[in-house]
Amino acid sequence: MSARDNILSAVRSPLGRNAPRPAPWQTIRPPGDLVARFVAHAGAAAAQVKILEGADDIPLAAAEILRLRNLPAILHLPPDPILERLTWSSTPGLTLARAAPGPEDAAMSVARFGIAETGTLFYPASSVRPASWHFRPGLEVAILAADSIDFTLEQVLARLQGEGALPSTVNLVTGPSRTGDIEQTLELGAHGPKELAILIVPGGLQWA
């Protein structure tokens, strides 16, 4: 017998042993605004969140994030049409880079969904939203539309599956990279971004 058949027959459950599937877990959504909840949880995970007045404010807000940290005014952008449509020329002095970001660079990405329960960004990979960009840069600047925020991972998964097949990689990102591996003490910026800045825009974004 092949290893596969050996293993499958060895784990076949003895007759009569069939634990029923439990009813789906129901998360009780606490009262209050989803955006406020998202902001509170993302903040607790050491992300820095700012709510903008509209998508038009993204370029200026990004430039300000770099300036406040004394970082070079260079922002790496993936070929995401949502970012392409923004008026970057309104932000003189900011250089846009197209190459994959290095470990000290700043890069922007658009989150498809947000999960308020944990302050999590939800990124399905696509040809214009490369998965590795959430791990390569030193600073990730994430754009999230208020309408894209749901309460739980289950709700967000259902919305994604409603839009079509799961891509090969879906990344959930909550705060910057961290490690507790030295003396069980938290340090930020282990391999992924040292900082995560989230810009929330009211309403929705034009996905198509």
Add this chain to the structure above:
Amino acid sequence: MSATFDPRRFVEASHEALNDPQLRPALGRLKTHFARGRTLAAARFGDFEALREQGRAIRDHALSRLDELLALFERTTQARGGHVHWARDAAEARAIVLAILREQGARSVTKGKSMVSEEIALNPFLEANGIRPVETDLGEYIVQLRDEPPSHIIAPAFHLAKEQVAETFRRSHTALDPARPLVERAALVAEARGVLRARFETADAGITGANFLAAAEGACVLVTNEGNGDLTRLLPRTHIVLTGIEKVVADLGDVAVLLRLLTRSATGQDISSYVSIMSGPRAAGENDGPQHFHVVLVDNGRSQLIGTEAEDVLRCIRCGACLNHCPIYGAVGGHAYGATYSGPIGAALNPGLLGVGMAHHHPNASTFCGRCAEVCPVKIPLPKIMRYWRAREYASGLAPKSAVFGLSLWAFAAKRPWAYRIGARIAARLLRWRAGGRGHIGALPLMRGWFAVRDLPAPEGRTFHDLWQRRR
């Protein structure tokens, strides 16, 4: 790995660990960091008890249909363009991984944290075959440089002080300026970030574990805080997932529930920084991620536990909470166990994976305080399973002669009330005489270890049976 890393040396290794002054501060931090974090996270959640019950039910359901779910996972993964391999034991698993790497011509390999890879001793095998994988989880990287095994399921280097890490980095990173300051933890983390980024960029293949497999979607779910697992998957040409057959559940909905339990129980986080849902290689139109994707499903003794009194141990989601709350683990640490899995989960799992003969000390290393079962996110009755292994140890004649003799004596008396009464009467009088009016006894022959840290209150001289008789 040192030759003294052997589960049969548990007793000697525990004494060495108890006398190791460098281990004390690290073990002391378990209570104030991990255990406290879990308590706070469970309280923040609200009805954590209901969540644990849901987690238990989800894992029980999956284990009772393991054959169906594994076959479904295979189909869905293949439909995504991934390859699924089956390994009955450690040797088969190692050979499968090597064959994939050879077929891809992979020379440089990065590796995310995987307890299964420790279990099958993958690294020494690959090194013997000319491939040295680089561990990329910071803790795993540190213990790899020191040629030590991990000492904790989720915090492999927690037993080290930052000065020891600095010393290790100075010895290993010889290309860097020897005069650089390496005092702060942040400096150590930054140095590892720099050194390992170069490895990620040049790796031909990456090997990771998986925390969960979702059968319906053909997805492997990986939980990390550092992001090393994702760089291991996404940058090389080939991604290999190495995981145990028991990790599969029905779908991503079930994974979402287990995730809530896992990170709260492990580090006290509501969720880890990164959770990645990985299905197959990069799809048409995607310009990122691996071109080749393999999943190696490892049995290595797990299927034999099904149908035994120890089968509940397969529910384990490897959070490490039982280690953090165990008085034995808290005293001796992980290395003393001489096995991949330590603490209560090791005591419940190792006799099954390694054999009772190899790991019979582990289920005896328990005060049966029950904290492990209280904090287990999927309600594994760990003390019950340890008792089962103790019974198996006794039945196979491995228990120490003194224990066998003592137990036979006890069994003889317990089954014969007249003998019990006579024995108890003699013992009570002897002990009273021995106390000599002091009310306590400081030592008895053959029991030096027991009396080393405590006294025995002296009996009054009459047995309970005698006193009861008189009252009636």
